[in-house]
């Protein structure tokens with residue numbers, strides 16, 4: 001996608017006051033998140049002109065979609081685990097013909113142990129869809145249960161959350177797992193959200209560390225709704241990115257360098 005297309009897709013979609021209302025944890029930054037107004041940044045010893053308009057625009061939309069800052073400046077090229085080829089081709093294939101995937105409500109399930117890069121793979125998809133102008137939202141299962149429980153007494157908050165999760169073009173649900181607090185939520189919330197989405201052909205992308213048989217025994221309804229619609233991608237190898245990034249961050253910080261938001 002060209003810069004002009006992304007700007008066109010995102011411009012005017014989210015004004016600052018709406019952003020600050022929906023995302024109180026991350027107020028709108030007054031300076032460029034990458035260069036802090038210097039209009040250039042250095043990466044790997046090379047100086048680059050900073051596209052401050054694009055950097056600010058992307059960050060605002062990533063935050064509004066609840067995508068954590070740690071995923072803003074890493075993209076598919078940075079995936080270096082042993083599952084790289086499989087993950088990269090699954091992500092690229094899903095995005096290549098997304099209009100058609102969207103038409104049929106098709107999603108992806110990234111399954112595998114902790115630390116294999118599942119959330120990273122999902123973030124890559126969601127960020128690309130944001131650039132295409134889609135309405136996306138990412139929520140961890142943990143956050144969903146907690147918010148649901150605390151909103152129990154406040155019907156308006158609960159309704160807002162439920163409406164958002166049901167109606168967003170593409171929902172990313174991160175780290176679905178067994179949780180003994182989830183009983184009341186499951187009875188009223190999780191099934192109903194997924195049921196509503198599949199009934200209206202809205203894609204849901206999930207990550208889970210649960211094996212397929214465990215998922216279908218703990219969450220039978222959700223599993224039977226999603227399994228015909230979601231491509232199942234199993235990640236088995238260690239995501240080397242974490243170690244690599246830890247080293248890279250030290251290096252970038254020591255050299256006063258910045259990685260742009262992508």
Ligand SMILES: [Zn+2]
Nearest residue numbers: 032035050052
């Ligand atoms: Zn800048």
